[in-house]
Amino acid sequence: MRDPKIVVIHNQNYFDTRIFFQKTSYAKYISHLDSYRTIQRAFKRSKLPVWYTDGFNPKIYLNFILPLSLGYEGARESFDCRLSENLSEEEIVNRLNEVMPKGFRVLDAAAPKHKITSIVRADYTLSFFSETETPSALLSKMEAFLSEDQILTEKRSKKGPKMVDLKPSIQNPSLFADESAVTLTLSLPAGTVSNLNPTLLTDAFTQSTGIPLDFSLLRRDRLLMENGEEFC
Amino acid sequence: MNWKEQLPSLLLKVQKPARYTGGELNAVIKDKNAVKTRIALCFPDTYEVGMSHLGLKILYSLINQDESCYAERVYAPWVDFEEIMRKYHIPLYSLETKSPLKEFDVLGFSLQYELSYTNILNMLDLAGIDPLAKNRGNDDPIIQAGGPCAVNPEPLADFVDLFQLGEGEEIMMEMLRLHQKHKAMGFDKKAFLRDAAKIPGIYVPSLYDVTYKKDGTIAAVTPKDDAPKTVRKRIIEDLNAVYYPETFVVPYTEVIHDRAVLEVMRGCIRGCRFCQAGFIYRPMRAKDPDLLCRQGRDLCESTGYDEMSVSSLSTSDHPKVEEMLSKIIAYTEKEKISLSLPSLRVDNFSESLLEKINRVGKTGLTFAPEAGTQRLRDVINKNVTEDEVMETCKIAFLGGYTSVKLYFMLGLPTETLEDVKGIVSLAERIVDLYYSLKDRPKGKAPSVSVSVSTFVPKPFTPFQWCAQDDYQTIVQKQKALVETVKSKKVSISWHDVSTSVLEGVVSRGDRRLGKAIYNAWKSGCRFDSWDECFHFEKWKQALADADLTIEEYANRVRKEDEILPWDHIDVGVRKDFFLREWEKAKAGKTTPNCVEQCAGCGANRLLKGGKCFA
Numbered sequence: 096m097r098d099p100k101i102v103v104i105h106n107q108n109y110f111d112t113r114i115f116f117q118k119t120s121y122a123k124y125i126s127h128l129d130s131y132r133t134i135q136r137a138f139k140r141s142k143l144p145v146w147y148t149d150g151f152n153p154k155i156y157l158n159f160i161l162p163l164s165l166g167y168e169g170a171r172e173s174f175d176c177r178l179s180e181n182l183s184e185e186e187i188v189n190r191l192n193e194v195m196p197k198g199f200r201v202l203d204a205a206a207p208k209h210k211i212t213s214i215v216r217a218d219y220t221l222s223f224f225s226e227t228e229t230p231s232a233l234l235s236k237m238e239a240f241l242s243e244d245q246i247l248t249e250k251r252s253k254k255g256p257k258m259v260d261l262k263p264s265i266q267n268p269s270l271f272a273d274e275s276a277v278t279l280t281l282s283l284p285a286g287t288v289s290n291l292n293p294t295l296l297t298d299a300f301t302q303s304t305g306i307p308l309d310f311s312l313l314r315r316d317r318l319l320m321e322n323g324e325e326f327c
Numbered sequence: 328m329n330w331k332e333q334l335p336s337l338l339l340k341v342q343k344p345a346r347y348t349g350g351e352l353n354a355v356i357k358d359k360n361a362v363k364t365r366i367a368l369c370f371p372d373t374y375e376v377g378m379s380h381l382g383l384k385i386l387y388s389l390i391n392q393d394e395s396c397y398a399e400r401v402y403a404p405w406v407d408f409e410e411i412m413r414k415y416h417i418p419l420y421s422l423e424t425k426s427p428l429k430e431f432d433v434l435g436f437s438l439q440y441e442l443s444y445t446n447i448l449n450m451l452d453l454a455g456i457d458p459l460a461k462n463r464g465n466d467d468p469i470i471q472a473g474g475p476c477a478v479n480p481e482p483l484a485d486f487v488d489l490f491q492l493g494e495g496e497e498i499m500m501e502m503l504r505l506h507q508k509h510k511a512m513g514f515d516k517k518a519f520l521r522d523a524a525k526i527p528g529i530y531v532p533s534l535y536d537v538t539y540k541k542d543g544t545i546a547a548v549t550p551k552d553d554a555p556k557t558v559r560k561r562i563i564e565d566l567n568a569v570y571y572p573e574t575f576v577v578p579y580t581e582v583i584h585d586r587a588v589l590e591v592m593r594g595c596i597r598g599c600r601f602c603q604a605g606f607i608y609r610p611m612r613a614k615d616p617d618l619l620c621r622q623g624r625d626l627c628e629s630t631g632y633d634e635m636s637v638s639s640l641s642t643s644d645h646p647k648v649e650e651m652l653s654k655i656i657a658y659t660e661k662e663k664i665s666l667s668l669p670s671l672r673v674d675n676f677s678e679s680l681l682e683k684i685n686r687v688g689k690t691g692l693t694f695a696p697e698a699g700t701q702r703l704r705d706v707i708n709k710n711v712t713e714d715e716v717m718e719t720c721k722i723a724f725l726g727g728y729t730s731v732k733l734y735f736m737l738g739l740p741t742e743t744l745e746d747v748k749g750i751v752s753l754a755e756r757i758v759d760l761y762y763s764l765k766d767r768p769k770g771k772a773p774s775v776s777v778s779v780s781t782f783v784p785k786p787f788t789p790f791q792w793c794a795q796d797d798y799q800t801i802v803q804k805q806k807a808l809v810e811t812v813k814s815k816k817v818s819i820s821w822h823d824v825s826t827s828v829l830e831g832v833v834s835r836g837d838r839r840l841g842k843a844i845y846n847a848w849k850s851g852c853r854f855d856s857w858d859e860c861f862h863f864e865k866w867k868q869a870l871a872d873a874d875l876t877i878e879e880y881a882n883r884v885r886k887e888d889e890i891l892p893w894d895h896i897d898v899g900v901r902k903d904f905f906l907r908e909w910e911k912a913k914a915g916k917t918t919p920n921c922v923e924q925c926a927g928c929g930a931n932r933l934l935k936g937g938k939c940f941a
């Protein structure tokens with residue numbers, strides 16, 4: 096690995112490693128906890144020299160960066176782990192991909208550059224349809240909805256539900272329709288401070304129009320930092 | 328859009344979509360058109376329950392080893408997905424190739440508990456297959472069933488074409504080969520079933536006529552078409568030579584037992600009189616420690632599991648238990664795999680092994696005395712004395728444990744109020760013991776949790792003739808139990824009595840009960856073992872509509888000369904042995920275990936040499 100970041104644990108060197116992966120198809124139906132277990136087992140099968148947490152039941156240390164909710168695909172997800180050898184990026188990627196179950200694919204590995212707190216936004220792609228509307232009708236209704244002055248919705252928080260206006264948070268929305276579905280891409284606040292799920296927006300649409308939506312795609316495309324660059 | 332195209336977005340509407348996707352690591356993918364026989368292994372409960380079941384994992388891998396066969400998996404869809412399936416006309420499908428069940432040659436159901444039976448009917452219906460065997464023809468899959476409940480197949484006789492009795496490894500392959508032969512000739516269901524009945528261990532209910540007396544008891548069971556008079560269960564004689572999977576399918580989502588499992592032995596030497604498993608899996612056979620270690624390593628390496636457990640009815644009775652445990656622990660410690668061990672009888676273990684076991688076995692301290700007084704424990708032949716419980720608790724408390732879990736049953740034959748209260752006094756004496764120890768864990772309070780279930784008399788046990796306590800009696804006993812507790816350190820939990828009542832009806836049911844099961848399913852019953860889905864009133868109505876009563880199945884003492892619905896099934900242990908044991912139980916006399924002294928139960932006849940222990 097280039098520019099390795101070394102942590103010393105019990106007098107041994109470990110290489111901080113950030114692994115980027117794709118989560119698609121079968122893997123989108125599982126929760127964060129299930130993803131965690133799945134990748135832990137993949138590490139075990141790969142026999143990579145990975146660091147285990149201390150304690151009575153040692154577990155492979157994996158720290159996921161903004162875990163995805165069930166139902167979402169991820170085009171470029173990531174987690175941190177620690178390896179006791181400085182292996183090449185290629186070797187790490189290959190050894191993991193050999194043992195990954197369907198729906199998980201490792202893209203690359205590198206020493207972490209930025210802190211998780213530097214993430215501020217995420218880009219999403221959503222494709223949806225409705226049993227009652229044609230895609231083109233749905234498209235114009237969604238367009239109208241997105242151009243309203245305010246998009247109020249209830250957001251659950253630790254202090255109970257509260258009303259929020261989604262409108263100021265939405266960036267770069269773009270819509271198109273094909274014969275089967277409407278596709279919406281947009282950017283929303285993400286990170287450790289404020290995080291908005293795009294389905295908040297589509298739920299608000301259903302609430303205001305009475306049109307229930309079926310999703311053929313919910314995908315987080317990338318995590319972005321303040322300067323607009325991708326998190327890495 | 329067809330249902331397969333709709334599926335991805337429909338799955339987003341259900342609570343746990345990963346139950347229905349398949350695609351898991353190590354799932355077997357074959358070309359379904361390139362095999363001769365396709366079997367769907369169906370578990371009549373949720374994915375999480377079914378994926379935890381060792382028997383199906385073994386059969387799945389075993390069948391798929393054969394190039395001419397393809398086994399796929401199917402579980403009962405939870406009610407949320409069932410609603411969607413019915414609304415969008417999605418047929419019940421296999422996880423591997425997403426094939427509708429109608430495409431299969433054989434559907435093999437696993438019968439683990441009676442309260443899963445309505446799920447079988449519901450799964451067939453969701454597949455567009457008629458649940459009633461007599462309405463199915465040559466183009467429908469053969470419905471096969473096996474597992475412990477198959478020892479009394481009669482309640483399912485209306486629905487299932489053939490049952491496999493006993494251990495499945497050999498008989499399953501023999502049946503599939505016979506199916507291939509018949510398929511090549513042009514499949515005729517009746518001819519196939521007639522031939523299948525010639526395979527030892529296969530029971531074809533349609534080849535037996537059952538007639539009843541006026542009082543509802545059986546007058547005669549008459550085989551037809553050369554079917555054997557009795558069908559004897561199959562066993563694998565040498566467990567060291569039998570196939571064991573090198574890998575398990577690793578679920579994406581958490582299931583109940585999500586780990587590598589080692590099957591250390593089959594059968595049990597103990598002979599607890601209430602325990603059906605203790606008799607129907609006899610004789611006891613054990614696996615060699617080195618083989619177990621190899622199998623454990625293969626499983627962990629191919630699955631990535633970091634957890635391992637051992638499966639058996641009584642691990643401490645493994646003839647080489649010390650060697651086995653030290654070898655397994657050596658491996659799991661090295662590989663950072665956490666081993667969960669059941670509570671073991673530790674009387675004669677070496678210090679060093681004890682220390683190792685204590686390092687791994689932190690799952691908690693559990694005992695199953697089953698009954699509150701020594702008298703009743705003698706009746707049920709449960710070989711646990713209070714001294715043993717106290718001694719083990721003492722060691723555990725001194726080793727830092729503070730909580731103990733105790734399992735008991737209410738409603739055991741001959742039980743009195745004194746026995747019920749004995750449960751509480753045993754628990755309270757454990758609390759007293761804790762406080763009497765000078766070196767107990769500092770500043771911590773003990774907790775003893777008592778879990779009581781309701782005794783259900785089962786076929787092929789000495790209690791098969793018994794009357795089960797009725798609902799009211801059990802509820803009263805539960806009340807008496809709770810009122811007796813004085814110590815705040817003792818907590819009591821119990822199960823819903825009505826499900827035990829139903830279990831009592833179905834487990835000793837006969838063929839007439841099929842109608843009630845059908846009625847219950849028709850009225851919406853399924854997932855009966857899940858509290859949120861259990862409707863006792865519907866079941867009562869279903870029984871009434873079939874002109875049957877709870878009392879005649881559950882609360883009646885059966886006469887010793889009565890023909891029992893399962894008398895034409897032979898599990899190895901003889902009926903006269905059960906009768907002897909029933910008499911001894913009533914007299915409060917115990918029977919030594921198989922190692923101490925053979926009690927002559929008859930199971931040795933299943934072995935070629937006729938000897939259980941060399």
Ligand code: SF4
Binds near residue numbers: 609610920921922
């Ligand atoms: S024949 Fe004897 S040793 Fe064998 S299972 Fe029966 S009682 Fe036990």
